[in-house]
Amino acid sequence: MASTSMADQLEDAIEMMIAEPDSAPPQVDLKISELLGIAAKLRLLPDPEFRAELKAELLGQNHAVPVAANVDIRRQTREQGQARRDVKPDEILPTLFGAGDVNYPVHRGNFAISAAIHAALIAVVATAGLWMTRQTQLTPHTTSILLTDISAYVWPLSIDKSRGGGGGGDRDKLSESKGSLPRFAREQVTPPTIVVHNEQPKLPAEPTVVGPPALTPPTFQIGNPLSAILQLPSNGTGFGGGLGSGSGGGIGSGEGPGFGRGQGGGTGGGAYRVGGGVSAPRPIYDPDPEYSEEARHAKYQGTVLLSVVVGPDGRPRDIRVQRSLGMGLDEKAIEAVRKWAFEPAMKDGHPVAVQVNIEVSFRLY
Amino acid sequence: MKALEDENLTNQKDERLQVEAARQDPARFAELYENNFERVYAYIAHRVRNREEAQDATADVFHQALASLPRFEWRGSPFVAWLLGIAANVLSDRWQRVAKRQEVVTDDLEQVGMEDDIEQRAMLYQLVETLPDDQRRVIIRRFVGQKSLREIATELGRSEGAIKQLQLRALQNLRKRIRSNHG
Numbered sequence: 001m002a003s004t005s006m007a008d009q010l011e012d013a014i015e016m017m018i019a020e021p022d023s024a025p026p027q028v029d030l031k032i033s034e035l036l037g038i039a040a041k042l043r044l045l046p047d048p049e050f051r052a053e054l055k056a057e058l059l060g061q062n063h064a065v066p067v068a069a070n071v072d073i074r075r076q077t078r079e080q081g082q083a084r085r086d087v088k089p090d091e092i093l094p095t096l097f098g099a100g101d102v103n104y105p106v107h108r109g110n111f112a113i114s115a116a117i118h119a120a121l122i123a124v125v126a127t128a129g130l131w132m133t134r135q136t137q138l139t140p141h142t143t144s145i146l147l148t149d150i151s152a153y154v155w156p157l158s159i160d161k162s163r164g165g166g167g168g169g170d171r172d173k174l175s176e177s178k179g180s181l182p183r184f185a186r187e188q189v190t191p192p193t194i195v196v197h198n199e200q201p202k203l204p205a206e207p208t209v210v211g212p213p214a215l216t217p218p219t220f221q222i223g224n225p226l227s228a229i230l231q232l233p234s235n236g237t238g239f240g241g242g243l244g245s246g247s248g249g250g251i252g253s254g255e256g257p258g259f260g261r262g263q264g265g266g267t268g269g270g271a272y273r274v275g276g277g278v279s280a281p282r283p284i285y286d287p288d289p290e291y292s293e294e295a296r297h298a299k300y301q302g303t304v305l306l307s308v309v310v311g312p313d314g315r316p317r318d319i320r321v322q323r324s325l326g327m328g329l330d331e332k333a334i335e336a337v338r339k340w341a342f343e344p345a346m347k348d349g350h351p352v353a354v355q356v357n358i359e360v361s362f363r364l365y
Numbered sequence: 366m367k368a369l370e371d372e373n374l375t376n377q378k379d380e381r382l383q384v385e386a387a388r389q390d391p392a393r394f395a396e397l398y399e400n401n402f403e404r405v406y407a408y409i410a411h412r413v414r415n416r417e418e419a420q421d422a423t424a425d426v427f428h429q430a431l432a433s434l435p436r437f438e439w440r441g442s443p444f445v446a447w448l449l450g451i452a453a454n455v456l457s458d459r460w461q462r463v464a465k466r467q468e469v470v471t472d473d474l475e476q477v478g479m480e481d482d483i484e485q486r487a488m489l490y491q492l493v494e495t496l497p498d499d500q501r502r503v504i505i506r507r508f509v510g511q512k513s514l515r516e517i518a519t520e521l522g523r524s525e526g527a528i529k530q531l532q533l534r535a536l537q538n539l540r541k542r543i544r545s546n547h548g
Binding site for chain 1: 403413419420423427431489533539540
């Protein structure tokens, strides 16, 4: 009972001391007076939470923040600690409202900048599909391929389908005389002549022209079957042996040991094909064609096949459409291929004209 | 007497090692903090009127001490003397900012028996930690939280009378331990 009375007296005195710390201590028993003295000192007992937080702060931040800033941080911490018992909904995440948290200062502006950046990124990601779709619709792709059929060279069996030619002459004033073609052979030893200058050759050989050996022309008077000169014998106005107005030991107006207007042997005129000792021309400048507006709007796509003769100078000529596409794409293909440049095809170390095919593809991805 | 001198010497050596360790690695400042917190806080609490001010000033002292540790020179005095010097400067600076309190500082500094009071406070704050759990919880809620007995009783699920008895026994315990420490 005495203990109860003592506890009551002590509690009353402590209550008064806490309520009015600056007032004089109340009159109490001697036993209680000593306990009240201890209680007075306990009035400023350090908060154990503060003691632990200060320790963590000292060890954690390692003095990266100036002392003045630490004071502000502690003040915020203390205020938050006092308000912890009656937390309002908008104080659950104080950093979200720029109030700052335990160990670092927070600026409201940072939240605005962060929110703006995030919104921009989300907008970019959300509209990425539209961007990519548009890009696919608007971007045409074109490719051009040089088609070369590399195969062993076989002489054509028909004159109509042969290519190449030849010519010759010995600078006579008259054109070559009319007559039959000599025998065709793979190699020429003696060019054909009408006016024979060496009656007694040391090593006689049959005059031939280079062409398909299967062709067996009639064997009477040698001459140019296309010539109009019937009676007067002449080798023609060309040079280098042979007959005609060309050069190179053949018959006709061409160059080389063949017959006709072309070059390098054979008959029928025209350019070489790749193969049989004729190398393929190699594109060194091949810009892709543009897509025609009409075809792009119609989303039209396909492939144009062009036939092109690549001259000894490496420039394309005689461009013809082999497979048409229409909608302006044929013209665009020709326009582009006309700008191409090649390393020319080579035969026996010399550049020659060859005919090649070029495939130009128009695609929409 | 010689035993007491030897003990002091050993303590000084330990403290010196702790200071050197904290200079090399600031994380080792923890030991110096634990050993000296109550003395520094008691020194400040003796001079100020409320807990918030005491805690702010104490925090300033330890922050400044940690920042100035590389410049600390050992001159034979205990480390706490250096800390109390910083505490005096901190209080002086704070009070100079608040003109009203300048007179109080002068008065307090000249108070007789100040050292005894600081020692008693420091000891008392340490002894609170040694109380039985239920008594310690009541003391902390009553004096730190400044809660009424009824509020404490509700929080701890006990009757108001029981809390009142725990408060009495806690203070009696503290008195007993202070007396036994004084010998």
